[in-house]
Amino acid sequence: MATWGYGNDNGPATWVKSFPVAAGTRQSPIDIVPTAAKCDTKLTENPLTVNYSPEPAMELCNPGLSVKANIKSKSVIKGGPLEGEYKLEQFHLHWGSADKQGSEHTLNGKMFPAELHLVHYNATKYSSFGEAVDKPDGLAVFGIFLKISDKPHQGLKSLTDVLSEVQYKDKSINIKQEYNPVCLLPDNINKYWTYLGSLTTPPLCESVTWIVFEEPIEVSEDQMKAFRALCCGECGSAPIVDNYRPPLPLGNRQLRASFQ
Ligand SMILES: Cc1ccc(O)c(S)c1
Ligand SMILES: [Zn+2]
Helix, strand or coil, X not given: CCCCCCCCCCCHHHHHHHCHHHHCCCCCXXXXXXXXXXXXXXXXXXCCEEECCCECCCEEECCCCCCEEECCCCCEEECCCCCCCEEEEEEEEEECCCCCCCCCCEECCECCCEEEEEEEEECCCCCCHHHHCCCCCCEEEEEEEEEECCCCCXXXXXXXXXHHHHCCCCCEEECCCCECHHHHCCCCCCCEEEEXXXXXXXXXXXXXXXXXXXXXXXXXXXXXXXXXXXXXXXXXXXXXXXXXXXXXXXXXXXXXXXXX
């Protein structure tokens, strides 16, 4: 079976052939239209709570179509739209070949240069990510927009400074001691949109409660160049760029906002 990707003959428009759920009714990403969101006070009555811990030795790897950090420590979230406690499993990013594109969710049709995904699974109901990944209440993913500024993002710098060591597919390294993923979150995590969706890559399971923060994090152009220097395969292979799925229809879903 041809492997899925983001090229002309294996990109998002072709995924439905091997993954029919791509044509489902709770697919991600979506275009976020703030005026169409319903402010839901239930989201603030039980505020979203993040309890992340430092990673003694965080593994950073290049699986070929993104860059991913695997989490071992107990980092959990609860509250907001979530019932139960969700445990951080991994985080990764999607980015463009240029600053005008790269994010998966869009805001009033606008793309950001990149989007960071922190993937959590429902540890109250399921014993592993693998068990939770295809359940309707299995996953919760933080979507964080990246925007360009003249200063590098200090939290991401620990990663972007060593991306050259995972330039090629299947390379992995351990990041400095005690990396706490909380450094990746925007200052204000009380303003977000939430809706029921899916993974944005195959198998596209409709198992994700999305939490997309209104406040972007700021990264430098050099940090974006470091992501764009990652390769899909071995030395000489194409760069990993434009690894984003375009938005899908919201359909009958309700987009809720935690703020006015
Ligand atoms: C579990 C998972 C893997 C890859 C992804 O892009 C997302 S969004 C989620
Ligand atoms: Zn993702």
